[in-house]
Every structure is written in structure tokens, then in C-alpha cells.
Amino acid sequence: MTTSTQTDAPLPTHTDATGSSMATPAPVSASLTSSPLNSDAREVVDPITNWDGFSFDTxxxxxxxYADENCGARIPPLTLSAGYVFDSFDDGxxxxxxxxxxxxxxxxxxxxNAVAEQRLASLEGGTACVAVSSGQAAISAALFALAEAGEHxxxxxxxxxGTRILLGRSFRRMGIEVDYVWDTDSDEAWDAVIRPETKAIFTETIPNPRNDVVDIARIAAVARRHGIPLVVDNTVATPYLIRPFEHGADIVVHSTTKFLSGHGAGVSGAIVDGGTFDWAASSRRYPLLTDSLRPGLPSLLDRFGPAAFxxxxxxxxxxxxxxxLSPFNGFLLHQGIExxxxxxxxxxxxxxxxxxxxEEQPEVEVVDYAGLPSSPLHDIAQQYYNGRTGSVFAVTVRGGIEGARAFTNGLRVFSRMTGIGDTRSxxxxxxxxxxxxxxPDLNARLGITAGMLRLSVGIEALDDLLLDLRGGLDRVAGIL
Incomplete structure (x- = not known):
């Protein structure tokens, strides 16, 4: 058997999420076996690098x-490097x-991190993705890119x-004002708060903690009417349940710490560009996208087109x-997405x-899950999610805060902790x-009551989870 060597043939190329052609390392020939017909012949099969048209699951x-050119490792390697060597003076x-x-x-x-970025851009149907250190960083980066001091x-x-705290504390300190719309079905409510200096509309597909889903397409229509990009947090739903770009969103953000990773082992976030917003035609100015940032250099919009944002x-x-984003957490992210x-x-x-x-238990006052037929949001849940509105929702037990304490302390499988989207409940x-x-008046208006608990339901056996919840409700029954 002869010893194999790599050829000098041009490397196959693949297209990244921005549409740019990038070199893909060739398969490692040492990992191939010799042909039974000709010991000197080796068939080198180019890997698939363009996955457009394949199913979500694939x-x-x-x-x-991408293929590892060092030893043929099947999993893209963890690249722990702060910087990268330039090929030459001109390359730098x-x-x-x-x-x-x-x-x-x-x-x-x-x-x-680029592996996770390209994978998430594909799953969401976007043009490009930027991975960052957390979900809060994703929201901050997306909105800071759109609005500056004096804007809205x-x-x-x-x-x-946590997002409300971010907008009400840090954004206000930066001079960016925020207003909220309570009746999202009312054009008058939107028109009353949108100003000439308004630079973005923000919402969540499945709001946390009450599962009170919104009509994304309707909000997108409001955004288009005013020439404003719609930014949607799709953390709870993930692109498996809904892809906001298909309903008119322009930018999608994620706390990828949650369902996209799934394991709770690392913190990360992401911003996905839908490539749909017409930055040049908007009545609101986005000069850092549309204008040249230095003499002789075209604008980002001219250079990157639908991936400019x-x-x-x-x-x-x-x-x-x-x-x-730490590359270690980026590695955990793309492993989780699989x-x-x-x-x-x-x-x-x-x-x-x-x-x-x-909903059938006597110790429970109300269950806030839009997929239930009893929910006032059931029609929206059916329209967008076929009634399957994720696994983060609220349950209000009887007995107020003492009922909530008894219920929480009575659970053994459900972990008492902050966070959602873990495999664990x-x-x-x-x-x-x-x-x-x-x-107190804001919490009352938001429906955050003394007896309300947020559940993030994991992937444990259903019977075990029901038995655990029954144990918590038995504790509630004991104080009523």
C-alpha cells in the first residue's frame, strides 16, 4: 500500500451565510483507504458544503x-486563539x-463561533449571524446598532x-428612551408612541414568563408602515417552532444559552440579520450603515448588501x-443546536x-399557556404554532405567596433556579x-402575582414530572 499525500488541486469552496465564497479545507487523504481495484488510486470525494434545500433536521x-485539514477530525475543532496571522503586509x-x-x-x-453563526442563520432563514457573549448582549448589540442618544x-x-430592566436602566443611561405598547392589536396604541426619532420596534415571539404570544405579522405591518426595523427575540420559540423572518421581522435575537444550547453549560447569544430591511429607503436615517465610514471606502450597505446590518x-x-463569545461556549452552542x-x-x-x-387541579387558579383552548390567545397560538407554544409558561397556585412557597419547596425533580430552556425542568x-x-402597579398590570410561578419544562419523563408537580400541589393543599 502506498502512502497517501494531499494533492495541489484547488480547494473546494462553500458559501457562508453572507453569500461570500470561502475556502473549505480538503478532506484528509490519510483517512481514506486504498481502492481494491488499484492500490495507487484514491477517490477523494468532496464534502457537501452548501446545505441549502436540505431539511431543518439535517x-x-x-x-x-468544515473538514479538519490536520487529522480529519469529524467535529469542527475548538479554535482557542485570540488573534490570527496575516499572510502578508497587504493581507493585513x-x-x-x-x-x-x-x-x-x-x-x-x-x-x-462561525460554525454556530452559519448554522443559526440557516435555521432562521437569515443572511448572516453574529454570536455574542449572552442573550442580554445580543439585545444590547442589536438595539445599540439601531439607536443612539436622543433616539427612541x-x-x-x-x-x-431582565430585558425590561436593561431597557429601563442601561438604555436610559445611554440617552435612549423606551415606550411600551400594551394593546398590540391597536394601531392607535402604536401610533401614539412612535415618534420621528423611533429607530426600532422590539418584541418576543413567546413572551417570558406568561406565554402571552403576540401576532408577529401584525406588528411587522406596523413597523413597515412607519419605516422601522422589527427586532424579535425568538429565544423561547427557537426557529424550530417559528421563524420570525417569514412573518415580517427584520432582525432576530436569541439568548442561545437556552433552548438552542439546551444543556445549560454555557452562556451565549446571537443576532441574526434577515437581510429584508431597506436601510437606504427608510425615512429614518441609519448613516453608519448607509454612509461611508472613511474616505474612499464604500458604505457597509454597498459592501455587504443584505448582510450589512x-x-x-x-x-x-x-x-x-x-x-x-468565548470559542469554548461557541463550541458548546453548535453542539447543542445539533x-x-x-x-x-x-x-x-x-x-x-x-x-x-x-388546569384541572383544584389547587391551581390559572394556567397561562396560549396553546390551551381556554386561553384568550388560543387563536394566535393556533395560527403561528399549531397550539404548541413552547415550554415556558406560568401557573398561579392558590394561597398567594405562601401557596407559591409551599409549591416550590414541595418539588424535587424541578430545579429551583433562574434560567429556562435547559433539558432539566x-x-x-x-x-x-x-x-x-x-x-407593584406595574407587576399587577403585567400579571405578575403573588401566587404565580414560572415553569420551564424539561425533557424528563412526563409521569415523573406530573408526580413531582402533584407533590408540590399537595403541599399547597396543606396550607389552604
Whole structure:
């Protein structure tokens, strides 16, 4: 048997999420066996590098992967490097002038994180993705890229408590004002708060904690009417349950710590550019996208087209402010995405069964799960999710805060902790944790009551979860 060597043939290319052609390392010939017909002949089969047209389940496993040219490792390697060597003097200048897509420094991008970025862009149906250090960093980076001091953002009222704190504290300190819309079906309510300086509309597909889903297409129509990009947090739903770009969203953000990773072992976030918003034609100015940033250099919009916003986030927010994703956490992220559809099926199956069961228990006052026929949001749940509105929802037990305490302390399988989207089931009391800093009248309007608990239902056996919940409710019955 002869010893194999790599050929000098041109490397096959693949297209990244921005549409750019990038070199793909050739398969390692040492991993191939000799032909039984000719010991000197080796058939080198080019790997698939363009996964367009493949199913969701296949793309979640393969998009973004590349062959390891060192030893043929099947999993894209973990690249632990702060910086990257330039091929030459001119190559360094080209990278800094935007003439090359090769990395400069891991604050801007990393080959390991690029796997997760390309995979998530594909699953969401976007043009490009930027991975960052957390979900809060994703929201901050996306909105800071759109609005600056003296400008304005409008959000739906029911959103994650941590996001409300971010918008009401840090954004206000930066001089960016925020208003909320409570009646999202009312054009008058939107028109009353949108101003000439409004630069973005923000919402969540499945709001946390009450599962009070919104009509995404209707909000997108409001955004288009006013010439404003719609930013949608798709953390709870994930692209497996809904893809906001298909309903008119322009930018999607994720706390990828949650369902996309699934294991709870690392913190990460992502911004996905839909490539749909016409930045040049908008009545609102986005000069850092549409104008040249230095003499002789075309604008980001001219250079990157439908991926311009993602590139701007990468260059002018993530690079400047620094919420870079650790490549180790990026590795954990793209490993988690591989099983997204399998996990989401179990998450939702468990949640629907538990929501129906809880609604029938005498110790329960109300279950906030839009997929229930009794929910006032059932029609929207059917329209967008076929009634399968994720696995994060609220249950209000009788007995107020003492009932909530008894229920929580009576659980053994459900973990008492902050966080959602883990394989493990979790329980949290929002009034004393995520919403503890809010004024009582705001919590009342948001529906955050003393007896309300947030459940994040995991993938454990349904019978075990029901038995555990029954134990918690038995504790509630004991104090009533």
C-alpha cells in the first residue's frame, strides 16, 4: 500500500451565510483507504458544503461544519486563539479595510463561533449571524446598532423582566428612551408612541414568563408602515417552532444559552440579520450603515448588501464594546443546536400535557399557556404554532405567596433556579426574583402575582414530572 499525500488541486469552496465564497479545507487523504481495484488510486470525494434545500433536521447537524485539514477530525475543532496571522503586509491591510473575510481578532469573530453563526442563520432563514457573549448582549448589540442618544425604541409591554430592566436602566443611561405598547392589536396604541426619532420596534415571539404570544405579522405591518426595523427575540420559540423572518421581522435575537444550547453549560447569544430591511429607503436615517465610514471606502450597505446590518453589529458594536463569545461556549452552542428539533419535540409534548393537567387541579387558579383552548390567545397560538407554544409558561397556585412557597419547596425533580430552556425542568417565583424591582402597579398590570410561578419544562419523563408537580400541589393543599 502506498502512502497517501494531499494533492495541489484547488480547494473546494462553500458559501457562508453572507453569500461570500470561502475556502473549505480538503478532506484528509490519510483517512481514506486504498481502492481494491488499484492500490495507487484514491477517490477523494468532496464534502457537501452548501446545505441549502436540505431539511431543518439535517441542517441543524451539518451547516457550518468544515473538514479538519490536520487529522480529519469529524467535529469542527475548538479554535482557542485570540488573534490570527496575516499572510502578508497587504493581507493585513485588506482585512482591516474589509477586503477580506478572514478573521483579525477573536473579539470580532472566531472559526469555532462561525460554525454556530452559519448554522443559526440557516435555521432562521437569515443572511448572516453574529454570536455574542449572552442573550442580554445580543439585545444590547442589536438595539445599540439601531439607536443612539436622543433616539427612541418601542417595545411590546410583556417581555422578559431582565430585558425590561436593561431597557429601563442601561438604555436610559445611554440617552435612549423606551415606550411600551400594551394593546398590540391597536394601531392607535402604536401610533401614539412612535415618534420621528423611533429607530426600532422590539418584541418576543413567546413572551417570558406568561406565554402571552403576540401576532408577529401584525406588528411587522406596523413597523413597515412607519419605516422601522422589527427586532424579535425568538429565544423561547427557537426557529424550530417559528421563524420570525417569514412573518415580517427584520432582525432576530436569541439568548442561545437556552433552548438552542439546551444543556445549560454555557452562556451565549446571537443576532441574526434577515437581510429584508431597506436601510437606504427608510425615512429614518441609519448613516453608519448607509454612509461611508472613511474616505474612499464604500458604505457597509454597498459592501455587504443584505448582510450589512450583521457586519455593522460585528464591526461597530461587538468589536468596539467587546461582548465577544468565548470559542469554548461557541463550541458548546453548535453542539447543542445539533439536537434542537429532538429536544423541542419533547419539551413541547411535556408542556402541553402538563398545562392541560394543571388546569384541572383544584389547587391551581390559572394556567397561562396560549396553546390551551381556554386561553384568550388560543387563536394566535393556533395560527403561528399549531397550539404548541413552547415550554415556558406560568401557573398561579392558590394561597398567594405562601401557596407559591409551599409549591416550590414541595418539588424535587424541578430545579429551583433562574434560567429556562435547559433539558432539566425549572421553577421560579417571578415576583420575588426577576420582577422584584418593579413597582407593584406595574407587576399587577403585567400579571405578575403573588401566587404565580414560572415553569420551564424539561425533557424528563412526563409521569415523573406530573408526580413531582402533584407533590408540590399537595403541599399547597396543606396550607389552604
Amino acid at each position: 441542517r441543524q447537524v451539518h451547516v457550518g461544519e 491591510a485588506a482585512r482591516f479595510n474589509g477586503g477580506s473575510r478572514e478573521p483579525i481578532y477573536s473579539r470580532q469573530g472566531n472559526p469555532t 425604541i418601542v417595545s411590546t409591554a410583556s417581555i422578559y423582566g 450583521a457586519q455593522y453589529v460585528r464591526e461597530a458594536v461587538v468589536n468596539d464594546v467587546g461582548p465577544a 439536537t434542537l428539533s429532538l429536544r423541542m419535540e419533547r419539551h413541547v409534548d411535556n408542556s402541553r400535557a402538563i398545562a392541560h393537567w394543571l 425549572m421553577v421560579l417565583h417571578p415576583l420575588t426574583t426577576t420582577h422584584a424591582s418593579f413597582a
